[in-house]
Amino acid sequence: MSIVTVRDLVKEYPAFRLNSVSFSLEAGRISGFIGRNGAGKTTTIKSMLNLVHPDSGEIYFFDKPLSEYETEIKKRIGYSTGTVNWYPRKKIRDIAEVVKCFYDTWDEEAYRRYLAMFRLDEDKTPLELSEGMKVKCNLLLALSHKAEILILDEPTSGLDPFSRDELLELFIELKKTGVAIFFSTHIISDIEKCADDIIYISGGKIIAAMPKADFANRFSINGENLEQTFLRLERGAQND
């Protein structure tokens, strides 16, 4: 069952157009949103969070339109990014203390559990954390209010291979609890490692949105791996 539906999303900038983007996400699955830098990944994600205003198109979470049920929907989703830090000089404890006020679904026990699982020290500030721990810190807040879907913008960007692997393993664990994970990346091995579905965007257009196996069957030729397939598709798009 689709818990997120994005339909015909259009956003026009002077030098870029997000062109009729459509896809859906299902509960308990990991969807990798892949595309090169500037392909429209962040604009799509920001539209899904109502941070940017699409020119047209519809976004539904849990069968409810985002435009009408924004507050209710935001209680059920979690967002994290690997590129932005919130309140770098505030202690994690203080940030969590404020965030919990906004969620009636806040689960203190889950907060403590993930705090221990991520080996985060509440008395540290985001500034004192490594890049990987910063992502985990954002995930901690999202998971503690029982987010049913995690929207993650380049969560693995800037991580060393070990931290990346650790994070992707975590996604697989979270998936088992029924959480849907939608993460953008330009690192193809991330997709290979853990994604169930691939949403491939190029030049503002969705080229494919399907299960990973179907993607390989449809686009890969002569025993190519995913990386080779994407590179060939991107080169083709450039030549077009």
Place this chain on the structure above:
Amino acid sequence: MTDILKKEMNLSASVLSYLFIAFGFMFFIPGYPILCGVFFVTLGIFQSFQNAREANDIVFSALLPIAKRDVVKGKFLFSCFIELCSFVLMAVAVMLRMTVFSEAAVYRDNALMNANLFALGMALLIFGLFNVIFIGGFFKTAYKFGKPFVLYIIAAFLTIGIGEALHHFPGLEMLNAFGFEHIVLQLGSFGTGALCYVIMTLFSYRRACEHFEMIDL
């Protein structure tokens, strides 16, 4: 409402905003343009906006499960809270100068503005200017605050200058009233200042909500 104010106070605010509330006591200083104290209080609030921008506070707030206008409301509530805290200190200073110290030579022999109800009205007018020019200007982009702050500085110091100069004009000497002299005029000017503050703040809040709703973050 209290949650967003709590977030502003605990995460977004600079400690200077709280410390600079004490500039309200500048209403006790003789031979000094007391309305500068009002400006320093707003300078403290400005520090919180700067702090908030560095901490990506606006995007963080917009991601919380609240309406976008509540993000704007949080900034206004916090700013008004600081302004009104310092206003209480200014009011205490004015009450003491109108009663206990109304005959004190150090205040009587003062070429500058006396701390009376007219001064309190002017203080509220300057706070109103801050809310309109600076906070309203900030929410046009939710990012740039240099130009709105420079515009506010110009408006604030022009207002301070006018406030300091008015009682030197023939016929306006009573604006510098001591104690309870010309109390109707004092109350009237205070009421006008308070009304300006309320109208300017509400106008700016509504306009900021409209702007913020349209912004791509």
